Amino acid sequence: MNTFMIIASVFAFLAAALHVLIAYMEMFAWEGPLARKTFGGTPESARPFAFYAYNQGLYxxxxxxxxxxxxxxxxxxHVAVGSALVLAGTASMLCAALGLVLKDNSFATASAKQGSLPLLAVIFMVLGLVL
Structure with missing residues (x-):
């Protein structure tokens, strides 16, 4: 494993850790203060969407x-299998962030927060595989 892949692994780990936090908020703390600070709204306004948030948290x-x-x-x-899994996961995270901002550009800041770590992971993993 080369330096680019190690850097990619750090970014991928951080992206995955962030998605664990997001999953926790969506699945178990949807109406709580951290989720409300992160996603906006009040516990009362979030309550009707708890089922959908739970499902999104699973993803x-x-x-x-x-x-x-x-x-x-x-x-x-196992570089081929490992890098394929890392790329599939981080590319999916990146696509979700892009989808968010493309749907509504008022979510550009949230999209940048969600997508920057996966973007760096993808870039460095591709560099590590090509170079």
């Missing part, structure tokens, strides 16, 4: 798991 959690498994496989020396 975020599964993306994080995909990246963590990919990192483990990568560090066990």
């Amino acid at each position: 975020n959690g599964f993306l994080a798991i995909e990246v963590f498994v990919g990192l483990a496989v990568l560090f066990l020396g």
